[in-house]
Amino acid sequence: MSARVAVTVSVNGTTHRREVEPRLLLSDFLRHELGLTGTHVGCEHGVCGACTIRLDGAPVRSCLMFAVQADGHAIATVEGLAPAPGRLSVLQEAFRDAHALQCGYCTPGILMTVSAFLEETPDPTEEEVRHALSGNLCRCTGYQHIVDAVLLAARRLREG
Amino acid sequence: METRHIGRAVTRNEDARLLAGRALFVDDVELPGMLHAAFLRSPHAHAEIRSVDVAAARARPGVVAVVTAEDLGAYWKPGPLLVPPPPIPGVVFRQRCQVPLARGVVRHVGEPVAMVVAESRYIAEDALADIVVDYAPLPAVGDLEAALAPGAPRVHADLPDNIAAEVRQAKGDYAAARARAAHLVRRRFRYDRGASIPMETRGIVAAWDAKADRLTVWDTTQAPVVIRNGLAAMLGLAESQVRVVAPFIGGGFGPKIMMFYPEEMLVPWAALRLGRPVKWIEDRLEHFFATTHERGQIHEAELALDAEGRILGVRDEFLMDTGAYDPYGLTVPLNSQCTLLNCYDIPAYESRFRAVFTNRTLVSPYRGAGRQHGIFVIERLLDAAARELGLDRVEIRRRNLIPPDRFPYRNEIIYQDFAPLTYDSGDYAALLDKALAAIRYERFLSEEQPRARAEGRHLGLGIVCYVEGTGIGPYEGAKVRVQPSGKVTLATGIGTQGQGHFTVLAQVVAEQLGVDVRDVEVTTGDTDQFDWGVGTFASRGAVVAGAATHEAAAAVRAKVLKAAAEHFECAEADLVLADGKVSIAGVPERAITLGELARLANPLRGAVKPGTEPGLEATRYFGPEMGATAAGVHAMVIEVDAETLRPTIHRYVVVHDCGTVLNPLILAGQIQGGVAQGIGNAFFERLVWSEDGQLLNASLADYLLPTSLDVPRMELHHTVTPSPLNPLGTKGAGEAGAIPVGALFAQAIEDALDLPSRGIEIAEIPLSPSRLWEIVHGGG
Numbered sequence: 001m002s003a004r005v006a007v008t009v010s011v012n013g014t015t016h017r018r019e020v021e022p023r024l025l026l027s028d029f030l031r032h033e034l035g036l037t038g039t040h041v042g043c044e045h046g047v048c049g050a051c052t053i054r055l056d057g058a059p060v061r062s063c064l065m066f067a068v069q070a071d072g073h074a075i076a077t078v079e080g081l082a083p084a085p086g087r088l089s090v091l092q093e094a095f096r097d098a099h100a101l102q103c104g105y106c107t108p109g110i111l112m113t114v115s116a117f118l119e120e121t122p123d124p125t126e127e128e129v130r131h132a133l134s135g136n137l138c139r140c141t142g143y144q145h146i147v148d149a150v151l152l153a154a155r156r157l158r159e160g
Numbered sequence: 161m162e163t164r165h166i167g168r169a170v171t172r173n174e175d176a177r178l179l180a181g182r183a184l185f186v187d188d189v190e191l192p193g194m195l196h197a198a199f200l201r202s203p204h205a206h207a208e209i210r211s212v213d214v215a216a217a218r219a220r221p222g223v224v225a226v227v228t229a230e231d232l233g234a235y236w237k238p239g240p241l242l243v244p245p246p247p248i249p250g251v252v253f254r255q256r257c258q259v260p261l262a263r264g265v266v267r268h269v270g271e272p273v274a275m276v277v278a279e280s281r282y283i284a285e286d287a288l289a290d291i292v293v294d295y296a297p298l299p300a301v302g303d304l305e306a307a308l309a310p311g312a313p314r315v316h317a318d319l320p321d322n323i324a325a326e327v328r329q330a331k332g333d334y335a336a337a338r339a340r341a342a343h344l345v346r347r348r349f350r351y352d353r354g355a356s357i358p359m360e361t362r363g364i365v366a367a368w369d370a371k372a373d374r375l376t377v378w379d380t381t382q383a384p385v386v387i388r389n390g391l392a393a394m395l396g397l398a399e400s401q402v403r404v405v406a407p408f409i410g411g412g413f414g415p416k417i418m419m420f421y422p423e424e425m426l427v428p429w430a431a432l433r434l435g436r437p438v439k440w441i442e443d444r445l446e447h448f449f450a451t452t453h454e455r456g457q458i459h460e461a462e463l464a465l466d467a468e469g470r471i472l473g474v475r476d477e478f479l480m481d482t483g484a485y486d487p488y489g490l491t492v493p494l495n496s497q498c499t500l501l502n503c504y505d506i507p508a509y510e511s512r513f514r515a516v517f518t519n520r521t522l523v524s525p526y527r528g529a530g531r532q533h534g535i536f537v538i539e540r541l542l543d544a545a546a547r548e549l550g551l552d553r554v555e556i557r558r559r560n561l562i563p564p565d566r567f568p569y570r571n572e573i574i575y576q577d578f579a580p581l582t583y584d585s586g587d588y589a590a591l592l593d594k595a596l597a598a599i600r601y602e603r604f605l606s607e608e609q610p611r612a613r614a615e616g617r618h619l620g621l622g623i624v625c626y627v628e629g630t631g632i633g634p635y636e637g638a639k640v641r642v643q644p645s646g647k648v649t650l651a652t653g654i655g656t657q658g659q660g661h662f663t664v665l666a667q668v669v670a671e672q673l674g675v676d677v678r679d680v681e682v683t684t685g686d687t688d689q690f691d692w693g694v695g696t697f698a699s700r701g702a703v704v705a706g707a708a709t710h711e712a713a714a715a716v717r718a719k720v721l722k723a724a725a726e727h728f729e730c731a732e733a734d735l736v737l738a739d740g741k742v743s744i745a746g747v748p749e750r751a752i753t754l755g756e757l758a759r760l761a762n763p764l765r766g767a768v769k770p771g772t773e774p775g776l777e778a779t780r781y782f783g784p785e786m787g788a789t790a791a792g793v794h795a796m797v798i799e800v801d802a803e804t805l806r807p808t809i810h811r812y813v814v815v816h817d818c819g820t821v822l823n824p825l826i827l828a829g830q831i832q833g834g835v836a837q838g839i840g841n842a843f844f845e846r847l848v849w850s851e852d853g854q855l856l857n858a859s860l861a862d863y864l865l866p867t868s869l870d871v872p873r874m875e876l877h878h879t880v881t882p883s884p885l886n887p888l889g890t891k892g893a894g895e896a897g898a899i900p901v902g903a904l905f906a907q908a909i910e911d912a913l914d915l916p917s918r919g920i921e922i923a924e925i926p927l928s929p930s931r932l933w934e935i936v937h938g939g940g
Binding site: 021023024028031032036037038039040041042043045047050078079081088092096097099102103104105106107108130131133135136140142144146147 | 178443861868
């Protein structure tokens with residue numbers, strides 16, 4: 001075991017400071033040090049996208065980063081998407097309305113990917129949505145309802 | 161009925177929790193003092209273990225225990241046989257179940273050899289590298305046919321050969337059918353399937369409470385009650401001392417019901433022995449070796465037809481790779497054997513299969529569970545027959561469909577539920593007609609395809625039929641109770657892995673009790689809430705647990721009306737049950753809520769009538785005499801790039817009949833997801849093995865799952881022939897989407913590239929651009 005290193009990160013607007021091993025994955029740090037278990041781990045080799053979070057706004061795979069690399073950065077996770085406890089964001093509601101999740105395991109990563117995508121592409125085509133989703137694997141849905149949900153969310157967000 | 165909830169596209173009760181990141185999955189369980197397990201696994205497909213040295217691992221700081229087979233003492237024994245062989249005359253079945261930790265010999269890559277328990281997962285994995293195992297490699301058994309050759313190495317040295325099972329089944333007289341056939345079609349097929357790859361791997365957390373003398377286990381299982389019962393028996397505890405919770409599960413698809421996995425035997429044992437909670441979460445690499453697969457079959461099949469293309473009989477002989485052990489019995493090959501008969505009136509059938517031990521990961525059912533293999537064989541035979549007889553591929557199918565007036569249709573042979581294979585109801589021609597219209601079959605043949613060919617584009621169409629035996633017994637149960645709050649709770653023993661049980665079962669309750677679907681709180685997979693049941697498999701959850709739920713809710717409805725009639729001193733026939741309350745018909749202001757009735761039914765003072773039960777609660781069980789048979793037709797239009805051989809799906813049509821539809825939104829999700837897995841099987845997913853039994857593509861970077869760019873938009877249609885076997889008329893739908901896709905791809909690609917005109921047929925799945933290139937260019 002190597003010496004622990006101090007890490008300070010902001011997660012969903014709250015600052016956390018911990019001493020961690022340098023080898024601790026950011027995904028494990030979020031889940032097991034901070035107890036933010038909404039971020040899921042599907043492959044730990046950067047393919048499936050289940051662990052996607054946003055780091056300074058950009059969607060990244062938290063299994064491919066060490067916690068120490070996130071020092072000083074701002075992280076957003078699925079727990080921060082809802083506007084208030086007991087309520088859902090427009091994107092989350094669209095996922096429910098379009099039945100875009102089944103087991104729900106890949107869903108947090110997909111929500112984080114899509115939340116960034118819709119900020120950059122508020123009026124996407126289906127083709128653009130499919131490209132945006134192609135780095136997140138879902139084994140349950142066949143993607144069709146996810147695509148529908150993203151298009152629905154985009155429309156609702158545009159219409160305010 | 162005052163309100164209709166069944167059949168509505170209700171959005172899901174469970175989604176808010178999942179979308180907010182608040183749903184509990186097994187790896188989310190954190191307990192004070194929790195330890196972490198990791199497993200040392202065999203790097204060899206087949207080897208003798210000469211010694212295992214764990215001294216250095218035990219000495220590593222943070223390591224609490226290192227366990228080998230020797231350390232298990234009397235706890236070491238092969239796991240139970242989950243599914244015994246069926247009552248078929250002459251069946252051969254050699255039971256060789258997996259062991260908790262290998263002793264003396266390892267039989268597949270990934271077989272656990274030692275368990276480390278440590279203060280963190282990181283330390284546990286460090287300690288794995290400290291363990292020294294002296295292996296003497298043995299020749300490995302991989303190829304199915306080579307495994308049966310004289311002198312082949314044997315997976316189990318105590319057996320005379322590698323045959324795990326042999327089953328013959330027959331109906332009618334195939335020899336006589338063959339003798340009078342005008343035409344025979346004989347082919348050899350190879351159908352391979354891959355791994356289920358749920359996005360959540362397997363995991364277990366176990367905690368022993370010494371003060372309460374109780375063990376709690378969180379397990380990613382599809383069968384929590386059966387795991388509870390088995391663990392209690394293995395650990396010498398009463399069933400009441402063990403609670404198994406299958407919380408939210410990140411996909412199952414079959415392999416999460418294989419039991420007992422070695423880790424499932426060992427993690428609870430370690431928690432008991434160490435007096436501290438223990439967690440094990442499989443990583444993705446382990447998942448490829450340690451979680452069961454489905455895999456290959458080789459079929460030699462013959463179809464006998466009369467001059468008009470009517471099937472006189474089928475003969476099929478196949479081999480099936482069952483892996484190193486066979487605890488799941490014969491479910492997969494029996495499904496292949498039975499489902500080959502498909503939706504056709506086949507008077508004579510002769511089938512023999514042999515399951516073969518290989519030095520590979522165990523095989524157990526994965527969504528479709530062998531049905532794909534059978535459907536591929538019969539559909540490919542019909543395609544070949546149509547060509548040779550000069551018939552249209554749709555016409556040959558139509559001539560052989562079981563007509564609607566022949567139900568129940570008895571196939572005589574024994575199915576996986578040990579009951580004679582009988583189709584309860586169906587209208588197969590209606591499915592075919594709907595699919596033809598949706599895919600615009602005639603227009604494709606007369607206009608689209610000729611136009612594309614003239615432009616040098618390779619457009620092809622596929623259309624195939626399938627059936628799926630679903631909703632088998634033995635039984636499930638449900639307990640429904642009206643709470644004093646007015647909400648209704650439902651508990652059932654099945655587990656849930658994304659099928660929408662929290663919503664669909666709530667709809668069934670709401671239908672009877674006139675409450676809002678959101679006011680029905682469903683618990684699945686917690687043996688403290690309900691501990692009778694079998695599990696979620698064979699497309700049976702909504703059928704069998706759904707029927708039990710219906711019966712329990714109907715019983716509670718009767719209690720509600722009786723209680724309200726007494727309260728109002730009126731006849732039950734004068735009451736209206738709706739919107740969470742009972743009122744007198746025509747006098748809506750005279751009403752009482754279900755919550756108030758529940759309180760009245762559980763008094764604290766006063767006499768009650770003899771024979772009265774407290775509360776508004778009922779438990780009911782449902783066990784169908786046999787499974788209900790769903791059916792469907794898939795059709796697609798595909799374009800294949802002549803240079804890269806990459807297919808693009810232009811249109812995909814599903815016409816499906818699963819009887820009464822409980823929730824069309826959730827049903828659509830089930831079908832679309834199944835088709836996506838079928839596409840993976842047909843064109844993306846292949847487990848690649850080296851000759852010495854190493855899995856060469858055990859990562860998601862190398863084993864390709866279909867992405868959002870690979871799965872097309874699908875057009876779904878339904879027909880409804882209710883099942884007479886249960887009160888709701890439902891048939892299962894979970895696996896259907898995945899079943900016909902391999903056969904569909906083969907036909908559509910042949911059509912697109914006009915392969916038969918060059919003497920080339922597609923006789924195997926999975927395909928890929930490179931494999932297709934080999935086939936097209938004569939690489940066999």
